[in-house]
Amino acid sequence: MQKPKKILVIGSGALMIGQAGEFDFSASQCLKSLKEEQIETVLINPNIATIQTSEGMADKIYFLPITPYFVEKIIEKEKPEGILLSFGGQTALNCGLDLDKAGVFARYGVQVLGTPVKSIRDTEDRELFVKKLQEINVKTAKSFAVRNVADALKAAQQIGYPVMVRSGFSLGGRGSGVVYDETEIFETSQKALANVEQILIEEYLGSWKEIEYEVVRDCYDNCITVCNMENFDPMGIHTGESIVVAPSQTLDNNEYHMLREISLKVIRHLGIIGECNIQYALHPESREYRVIEVNARLSRSSALASKATGYPLAFVAAKLALGYSLLEIKNNITKITTACFEPALDYIVVKIPRWDLKKFKDVDKRIGSEMKSVGEVMAIGRCFEETIQKAIRMLNIQAEGLVCNGNEFTEFNDIKDIRNALKHPTDRRIFAIVEAMKQEIPIDEIALLTGIDKFFLYKIMNIIKMEKRLCEDILTPELLMQAKKIGFSDKQIGILLHKEEAEICTYRMQHKIMPFIKQIDTLAAEYPAQTNYLYLTYNANEHDITPSSGTNNNSVLVLGSGAYRIGSSVEFDWCCVSCVKALKKIGKETIMINCNPETVSTDYDECDRLYFEELTLETVMQIHYFEKPYCVIISMGGQIPNNLAIDLYKNNIHILGTSAENIDCAEDRHKFSKLLDRLQIEQPQWIETASITEAKKFAEAVTYPILIRPSYVLSGAAMNVLYNEEYLDIYLREAVALNPKHPVVITKFIEHAKEIEIDAVAQNGEIIIFAISEHIEHAGVHSGDATMVLPCQKIYVETSRKIEDYARKIAKALEITGPFNIQFLAQDNYVKVIECNLRASRSFPFCSKVTNYNFIDIATKVMLREFGMNVEYIGDATKDINYVGVKAAQFSFSRLKKTDPVVGVEMRSTGEAACFGNDIDEALLKSLAATGFSIPQKSILVSISGDKNRFRLINELRRLYENGYLLYATEHTSAFLTANGIANYRLYKIQDKIEPNVLSYIRQQRVDLVISMPEESEGELKTDSFIIRRTAIDFSVPLINNVQLAKAVIDAILRKKQEELLPLALDEYVPKRTIVNN
């Protein structure tokens, strides 16, 4: 096969539930792999926070929506010879299938590289898939593909309830579920069929083991399985929602190799070239199996398998797509052995999903066949107990491990409640298992209720036994050693012994009980490895390595961002990777600590040493103790490393950049407020109180609405805007347990204010570079959910001058060295500071890529000033920009059943996309399209609560009408429009049950767009307005739920047609930069 000269790689777009950071990892590896072959690469991906869209990865980058329309435009313009569809998740795959169906590839002579389209179709279309596997006598679950509700009912009857409903062409199992009776199947299938043409009614395999294999095949028919994985949670719980171990633990040789053999048979029969994932159900008491599905692309599991084994699946898959054989590729870790082998592990890996369900009111907390988790962590150890306890700490949910946790994890009403929690899994089931054991529910019963293999339960029991021993026995070095071996942290032991973590740590160090550092080398030490991929374990008695640079002051430790969760995602991985790259360029040795398998920062070729480890004080200190790096960078990985600042400082760790005391000053509300007062910078009035009377008095004085939250906040958890005393009463009584230990913070909520952010880098208190961006939505929408515009298009010169001035003052006062971000409210030229973070922020990649100044690169150099680095003053990074970048939030409401899809002070989005345009309209429409929005052609449904909001939108609605759009409206909105001379069709309210009814219009997708927002003061009631929004989400109708955004969108669609959204590459927008530094 002739190697193509130019290849188009399709990315995965904005992060959402079911499709997250793992695809930044896979496409980045793919680009690295192609670069090594000197192939010209073109990448389309509107996810601006990714590493793959950074300089040095692809030769050309398009920040455009991943839709057939835009991809075709790029093909037309770039004329690539080949295209890769399997590195951008389901989004890229689906887009590729559509393009193939439309004959686009044939028309432009583009060759699909790797797995042929036909094979992809065979795996994606369930009917074809089952047929294909039958041809080689491989068993699949009994299933019927149906295209309508009546057939679904029939199929379910034939199989017998309960049955599993699955939708093909889905990511993360959307629209799937177990249904127990006719009513349920009616509802589920109707909903699913609204999104896809066909669904599958399947035999229910609950409590069977769920096993996965990652399989690789080259075009010479060489096949290997790189890794197998066993789900701790049995079938019925989506693998993305399951705790997963690698390799499998409970399979004997027969089972392991029987499934492996089938994997090879299947991948050969399907004709896959590259990588695929195959999922099995295995009967827990026989060798009966079913193939559940094959994903003919890189997946979440393949990313996990890559990290679990050190085998770079995406990198290898890209080479195979070019026609290489596995034999011709070297094992990147040993450098001497071949990539045609199967890694032998000498450790165990545990992955646990990270959920953020608390952020969503009324969301169904049960986990099942649909994905709800937003991230994951992976722990490595030499026994299960050690590894799972590590993994739980890595989640950063305030759990200390399996045991020694606060009430939140241990509180169950009674034994019945525990049994219920075992049987109906939620995000907290693992803790219910612990409680069940403590309540002496027999292991057999726990196994029966959960379907979890007893092997794992016995291991968990060992941890509980140790907890008991630690409580009862006197602590000896031997006992401590045994506790450390099964994953107890110093803090956990401290909790049990009523001692401080530091005391346990001192005792431990005195007795020289310390973890050892082991390498991941793919061959279980059989060959010497060059690997820098490391983990810590107490189950050892020697280190595999020696400290990196020792005393020559040349190594820098960078703390990563941990699990992706709402509020902290791929953007911080970008910051970490950019920082490491900058450090390497300067010639520093880099050491990275992170525990998230979906990241590029945990790719072992990014840094000199990678510790796949916990971001806790204990672990960071241990690694520091061993490596003795010159300094630590904590300002790149978001809030987790930032929160370690003070503790590290107290332990005499040299933190690079802004001092820990000053970080504390910005983090501590009281200190920061005093500082602002001293600097005469305005801030909204606020109070911290534990008294209801005081709270009420304050609220009256500043007047409602008020913003209220518990005093410890992570990304706006449990924040609320309250409009009157009644709600304040309810909040203080129900939402927070008000007591002197847990006060609330109440802030005056300023309505209709603009929100503006500054992202900047300062050196010794002097700003070096900054970018000011504005939100389209007014304050009250979390900055992570807001639509961001850069450069600002609609702020007063005076406002912007004040912002710059305030930022300079704060930078000076806090002697900032490094990255920081400040958020402001602006109204009539009054500017108030609402938040200040002395670290890289979510918007750093956005600012960096829009302005073409890498803020992190600059920040890193600034921080390294003590090494003699000097950085040129740049100032306003946007001053020569003649285009606009818009960043839009990506929500995953469709996954989170029953929750109201509204935006507010709590962050709810799971990702973001950003696009460029010559004006704001173009950039806005592109970026919204990149988050799944489609420009309405004809019909728009308007349902607005409250005359205030209706008045705010009246001009835009009138113009829609004047431009020929058909407006549908619900009762009051309709009357309002009619009264104002805007013709519209009235739809009946839901409870009227009369046609034309608003609900049936949405369900039948007879409207192209729904504009629906609650009245600000409405609270969170289950109103018609809620049902309208929810239905729009459930039936995939685009929804706009904010007044300012609606105005901006209507302006844009009236001014721009799709043809005017130009397919321009990044380098066609941004100015060239040459930064002088030395």
Add this chain to the structure above:
Amino acid sequence: MFKSEKSAKLVLEDGSEFFGISFGADVSKAGEVVFNTGMVGYPETLTDPSYRGQILILTYPLIGNYGIPFDKMLDKLLIDFESAEIHVQGLVIADYAMQYNHWNSVKSLGEWLQLHNIPALCDIDTRALTKKIREKGVMLGKIVVNNNDIPFDDPNKRNLAAEVSCKEVIEYSKNNVNNEANEIINTNKKKILLVDCGVKNNIIRNLVARNLHVIRVPLDYDFLKEEFDAVFLTNGPGDPKMCDITIKNVKKALQQDITTFGICLGNQLLALAAGANTYKLKYGHRGQNQPCNLIGSKRCFITSQNHGFAVDDATLPEGWKAWFVNANDGSNEGIIHDSGLFKSVQFHPEAAPGPTDTQFLFDEFCQILQEKRIQPEILQKFDRNRGD
């Protein structure tokens, strides 16, 4: 850990000691220390006669998870084991599962080892130990339990294959008719003369499953006097050069143009019989992930392996060539005679434990016998160099 636990140690000939917890029999034993990197299949591995005289380190840390199956027999062979005995001198692992769980199991690994009087150690840094052996090569060692010290013992000085070979002729055949007396009913099956150097049950199972009649004979048995269609040289422990009688017998068979196939030690014996030489590897190949390239093709197979000696390609006489090569270190993985009648592989196509990718070699062997075709289709399809 537990009050009842007994400490024990592994002592290497270089003087280093590794302290652990004993979970096997209360007995000290000495042998040659080797490691295996497979992640599953400890019942199969421990009953593989090729481990005779060796103290085995498993590099995968979590062992014993799924217990040990019941001793069920089928067609004169234990179903879930590779022989009737545990052949290792001792077992060394990291994390032992005190409680196992599997539907097919009836006892724990520890109980089973105790039953067979084999010592075992857990709580050992097996990675550190493995690295030592990788760097210094295999060495002698002993597991000392209850401070009951014993001398080192080099098993390679003994004819280990003779120790594990059967003592009398045993015949195997698939029972084609329902016969209560369980007599072998002789149809027109091809007869395979299997020279037992320490055969794994799964080799016999594979042959029998392909409708061949297997005559299993002791190592030094003068088999040429028997009536058969082909010779099968099995795997087995130790230095191949110890098996001088067998080598002589094989030489004679070759002279008579008798179809011959060998596995593992069988590969080395065939090479020696052909006049080539063998040598001892620094630390051997033991695991389930060894890539073997079919020479002259772009095909590579993942194989199960367990050997400490290898064939020296350079010494192969005329008429012979290397058939497979290890894609990691270039060592010999099989030889073939130009006639196509005599061939052997260093890896284990019978797997158990390990990947089953090369079981087609049994099919090929069968085809040669039944259709008298030297170049069966099965292998021809691998000879292409073109991709999909």
